[in-house]
Amino acid sequence: GQQLNQSPQSMFIQEGEDVSMNCTSSSIFNTWLWYKQDPGEGPVLLIALYKAGELTSNGRLTAQFGITRKDSFLNISASIPSDVGIYFCAGFLSGGGADGLTFGKGTHLIIQP
Amino acid sequence: DGGITQSPKYLFRKEGQNVTLSCEQNLNHDAMYWYRQDPGQGLRLIYYSQIVNDFQKGDIAEGYSVSREKKESFPLTVTSAQKNPTAFYLCASSIGTGTYEQYFGPGTRLTVT
Numbered sequence: 001g002q003q004l005n006q007s008p009q010s011m012f013i014q015e016g017e018d019v020s021m022n023c024t025s026s027s028i029f030n031t032w033l034w035y036k037q038d039p040g041e042g043p044v045l046l047i048a049l050y051k052a053g054e055l056t057s058n059g060r061l062t063a064q065f066g067i068t069r070k071d072s073f074l075n076i077s078a079s080i081p082s083d084v085g086i087y088f089c090a091g092f093l094s095g096g097g098a099d100g101l102t103f104g105k106g107t108h109l110i111i112q113p
Numbered sequence: 114d115g116g117i118t119q120s121p122k123y124l125f126r127k128e129g130q131n132v133t134l135s136c137e138q139n140l141n142h143d144a145m146y147w148y149r150q151d152p153g154q155g156l157r158l159i160y161y162s163q164i165v166n167d168f169q170k171g172d173i174a175e176g177y178s179v180s181r182e183k184k185e186s187f188p189l190t191v192t193s194a195q196k197n198p199t200a201f202y203l204c205a206s207s208i209g210t211g212t213y214e215q216y217f218g219p220g221t222r223l224t225v226t
Contacts, residue, residue: 004155031213042117042203042217043156088155092213101215103155 006089006104012112019076021107023089031092032072033101034063038085046087047074076109084111115140117218119204124223126198134189134221136204142216143209145187149173150201150220159202162187163209191223198225 006023013019023032031050035043047058049065049072056063060077072089086108090101117138126132138145144163148156158171162181176195181187187206191198201222205215 006155033214035217040201040220040222042119042205042220045214045216048214090156101156101158101213103157105153105155 004089004091004102004104006107008107009105010108010110012110013079015079015081015111015113017079019079019083019109020073021087022071022073023091023104024071025091025102026070027093028069029072029091029093029102030069032063032065033090034061034072034074035088035090036085037088037106043088079109079111081111084109117204117206117216119202119218119221122219122221124221126223126225128225129193130225131190131192132198132223132225134191134202134204134223136187136189136218137185138187138204138206138218139185140206140216141184142206143184144207144212145181146205146207146215147171147177147179147187147189148203148205150203156203159189191225198223 004023004025033048034046037043047056047063052069053067054065062075064073086106088106089104120135146161147159150156157173159177160179162168165184168179168181178190203220204218207215
């Protein structure tokens, strides 16, 4: 299947800092989704993006669908302890049909005391 | 409450035994999916079903089987032919074809020894 390159792999930040992570691909995607997964739990959908250039917010989270349709970005402002977890990007390929999402390998967010 | 349930949360089996993982949803979603997650990896699609009595192989279907006899249920059987069955298994659902937002269950951790 297609690969999504997600970076950084891990982030060690202080509480209150802003966080940025991104996802890139060599293929064009027509939909980008961002999920958060807590240890031992299923991923929870945070934001869905459907149009190139689209910028969508969900509380302190903001995500953007890249103009080239080959990338997406997620920002978290003023991080708090409950933001700790693994953030996954996921996308549907253009014309790919309903055959499942392609996932990145995740960004581990760790907040240092 | 509407949602997706997976049972059991933890499952232990001896090598050579088949095991069936349960997935039920009461969201009235047409499409259902099974993913496998290994440490440090993104989610990989095993099987998906867009309607009752129909299902398609995903990227890693070998050693697995599914059925979709009811809209609400999509059980996954891990057969003895699966070489590395120990993993975290996630079930998801979406409204249907043409919609990309998938909602996940809490997962089942399968350990085979």
